[in-house]
Amino acid sequence: MHLSKISKGSRFENRDKRRKANVVLNTLIGIVVLLIIVIGSSLMLGGNDSEQASKDTNEETGSNQIENKEEKDKEQSSSKEDTESEQDSSNETDASTEDDENSEEPTEEEEQGEEVVTEGDPNSNVEEIVENPSWEPVGTSQAEPHVARYDKSSQDWAEMTKAMSSATGLSESDMTIWFLGNNGSPNDAVGTISSKDKSQNYRVQITWVENEGWKPVKVEKLKETETR
Template identity: 40%
Template sequence: MAGRKGEVDYGFISFSPTSKKRKTNFVLNSLIAIVIILILVVSASIFGLTNRGDNNQAASESTNEEANTNDQVESEQDTSSDENTETEDTETEDSELEEQQEKEEVDLESGQEGMVVEESTENNVKTTAQNPNWQPVGTEQSNFSNSFDQGTVDWNEKLKAVSYATGLSIDDMIVWRMERGGDPATQAVATVTPKDQSENYRVYLQWVDGQGWKPTEVQTLVKNDKKSG
C-alpha cells in the first residue's frame, strides 16, 4: 500500500525522513550535552584540586611562618633570659666583692682598736704595740704548713695577719723579709713598710690550729734593717 508523500513503505513499517532526522539530532545533542557535562565535571575536579593545593600550600606557609615567629620569640626570650642571668651573676659578684672589701676594712679597723703602745729601749725599735683584742685571721688550710713561698695560701694568710695588725692594706705593703720565728713550725716574723716607706714595721705572728695566723706584737722600727744598702 502506498504511503503519504515523502514516506517510504516497507511492508508494515514506514519511515519518515523528518522523523529520522529528528532522532539523529536528538542523539547528537545528547552526546554534545554529555561531553559538556564531562568537561564541566573534569574542570571542576581540576579546579578543586588546584584550590586544595593552594590552600594546603598557604596553610603550610602560614604554619611555617608561625613556627618561625615562635622560634624567634623563644630565641629572644632565651637571649633575654641569658642577659638577665648574666646581669644577676654580675650583680651578685659585685655585691660579694663589696662585702669582702667592707669586711677587710672592718678587720683593719678592729685590729687597731684597743692597741697598747709603749716606748722601747731596744736598739732600732721606737715603740712596741700589743692588742688583747687581736684574733686569728682565719684560714683555708686543712693541712697547715709554715710556708715562706710567695703566692701560697699560707703566705697570703700571713700577709692578711700583718695587714690586720699594722693597718696597712696588702696593696700598699712592701714585704722586705718574711722569716721564721722562735718556733720555726708555728711562728713567723715579717718586716714591712708602706709603699712610700714612711714607716717601718716588724710584726710577730703565731699560728693557731684551725684558726689561722694571729699577730702578737708590732714593733715600729727606727730604720728598715732588712733593706740592703
C-alpha cells in the first residue's frame, strides 16, 4: 500500500514536470517566432526605406541634373544672345562709321558737282542753259603770260574751238563757228556755233585757266542760229 502511493506520487510529479517543461518550451518557441517576425519586419521595412531613400536620391539627382542642364542652357542662350548683341552692335558701329566716313569724304562727283540745266526765257532765242562744274580746261601748249588771239590761224583759236566742242559734244569737223571773240575781259571769250546742217545751235562761254588752257563755263542752247 505504501509503495503504491509512492509510485502514484512519482507519476504525478513527472507529469507535472513535463507539463512545466512543455510550457517553458512553448514559451521559448513563441518568443523565437516573435523575434523572427520582428526581425523579418525590420528587414523588410529597412529594405523599403533603403529603396525609397535610393529612389528619392535618384529623383533628387535627376532633378538637380535637369536644373543644372536648364541653367547651363540658359547660360549658353544668354551668352549666345550677348555675343549676337555684341556682333550686331559691332556691325552697327562699323556701318555707322562707314556712313560717317562716306558722309565726311565727298565723292568725286560731289566735288565736281552735277550738271545744272535751266530753261531759257521764252521770249528769247535761248532754249536752255547748261552749267557743269565738272568741265575741265582742255589743256594748252601756250606759255604764260597768256594773251588771247582771235584769228583763225592762231593756237588760241584751235584751243578755244576744242573747248567749245568738249562742252557741246559737237565735233570740230561738224562745227561752224559764226562768232568767236572777247567776252568782257582778257581771259574770257564767247563763241556762237552750230552744226553744219544748223540743227544744233549754241552760244558757249569759256574762260582761261592759267597754265591749263580754256575751260567751258556756260552753254546756251539756241532755238535758231546766231551769227553774232
